[in-house]
Amino acid sequence: MAGMNATVHYTVLAGALALWLTVFRVSAASTLSPDAWRQITSRLQDGDLIFIRQANPIFLRVAETTRSWETHVGIIFSGPDGSWLVAESRFPRSTITPLKKFIARSEHGRCTITRYHAGLSPEEKQRLRQSAGARMGKWYNLGFNYDSPRLYCSKLVFDAYREAAGVPVGTLTTFRQLLAENPRAPLAFWRAWFWGRIPWDRRCVTTTSELKSPEFLTVYDSTVETKPGKAEMRRPHGTPHANRGR
Numbered sequence: 001m002a003g004m005n006a007t008v009h010y011t012v013l014a015g016a017l018a019l020w021l022t023v024f025r026v027s028a029a030s031t032l033s034p035d036a037w038r039q040i041t042s043r044l045q046d047g048d049l050i051f052i053r054q055a056n057p058i059f060l061r062v063a064e065t066t067r068s069w070e071t072h073v074g075i076i077f078s079g080p081d082g083s084w085l086v087a088e089s090r091f092p093r094s095t096i097t098p099l100k101k102f103i104a105r106s107e108h109g110r111c112t113i114t115r116y117h118a119g120l121s122p123e124e125k126q127r128l129r130q131s132a133g134a135r136m137g138k139w140y141n142l143g144f145n146y147d148s149p150r151l152y153c154s155k156l157v158f159d160a161y162r163e164a165a166g167v168p169v170g171t172l173t174t175f176r177q178l179l180a181e182n183p184r185a186p187l188a189f190w191r192a193w194f195w196g197r198i199p200w201d202r203r204c205v206t207t208t209s210e211l212k213s214p215e216f217l218t219v220y221d222s223t224v225e226t227k228p229g230k231a232e233m234r235r236p237h238g239t240p241h242a243n244r245g246r
Contacts, residue, residue, distance in 0.1 A: 032100070032109045040113070040220055041099075044084055046125045048076040048219060049114045049157060049169070050099070051211050052106035061189045062144075066208035067182055070112065073153050073207045074102060075132050075160060087132040087160075089151040091140045110223060114216040116167055127164035135160065143194070146172060146203040158205045169216070170209035176200040 051070040053063070059071035074088035076099065084099035103111050120128065141150035146158075154170060161167045175198055179185045190198050210216075 032103055036109075036222065037100070040103075040111075041084060043219055044076055044078075044113070045115060045120075046077050047116065047120045047128050049210065049216065050074055050076055050086060050102065051112045051114070051207060052103060053110050054105055055107040061186050061193075062206075063208075065178065065182060065185045065190070066206050068208040068211065069110070070207050070211055072105075073157055073210055075128070075157060076113070077129055077132070087136065087156070089135070089138070089140060089153045089156040091142075093140065094136050094138045094151050094156060096136060111220070112211065112218060112222070113220040114211065114213075115219045116161075116165075117215055117217050120165060120167075124165040128160060131160040131164040132156065143199070143202070144204045145199075146205055154205045154207045154210055157210055167215065169213055170205045170207075172203050172205050173209070174200065175202050175204065178204065178206070 051073050053069055054071045056071070063069060063071045072088070072090070074086035074097070077085050077087060079085045086097045086099055086102040088094065088097055088102065090097075103109055135151060135156055138149075138151045141148045141152045141155070144152055146155055157169050158172075161169045175190075179187065179190070179198070187198075
């Protein structure tokens with residue numbers, strides 16, 4: 001009976017999410033100017049992380065909980081034809097998406113791109129590509145349960161980087177810790193999302209903890225005006241770190 005209830009719960013949530021994604025889909029492709037596209041692609045490297053904001057009521061509740069603007073993250077890789085692609089965990093299954101289409105899903109085309117501060121070796125980049133690739137096609141986890149075999153966007157990034165390069169991206173936390181850190185978190189939403197019982201001790205990893213990771217530098221931020229051709233590398237909190245030993 002418990003298994004049946006879990007299946008029904010997941011089916012209902014999946015249907016609700018699919019409906020929201022259909023009704024509230026935002027196309028921001030027209031907001032990405034040719035100059036902005038050149039600025040982005042001129043400074044990319046395999047393994048860069050890209051954060052966007054999907055204007056969807058469900059994902060916006062997540063952003064409200066973590067008190068940040070972004071709702072989604074993916075890993076950037078170069079394609080065989082010179083194009084740029086994003087490995088992402090999205091509903092209903094993880095997939096590879098062209099970078100321009102990925103950014104087009106963001107509200108007003110907003111995006112931030114970050115990079116591991118010590119740099120990845122060619123071998124680590126290849127392992128990261130393989131690690132992310134091995135996770136494509138996996139079902140999305142609507143309960144944001146890190147310990148589930150299913151995926152969600154920040155879990156894909158966390159696991160792929162840890163497996164391929166031993167690099168920490170973000171932090172694991174429980175729902176109890178996450179909601180306690182924000183007194184204004186939308187508890188009513190989370191109670192409804194989990195059918196009245198928030199899994200307080202469930203572990204999760206958030207996009208916000210990955211965006212603010214002190215191990216990563218900001219390569220590009222669409223909300224900050226930059227000069228063409230000038231790659232700005234900004235540390236989220238301004239704290240320098242020594243390069244990792246090889």
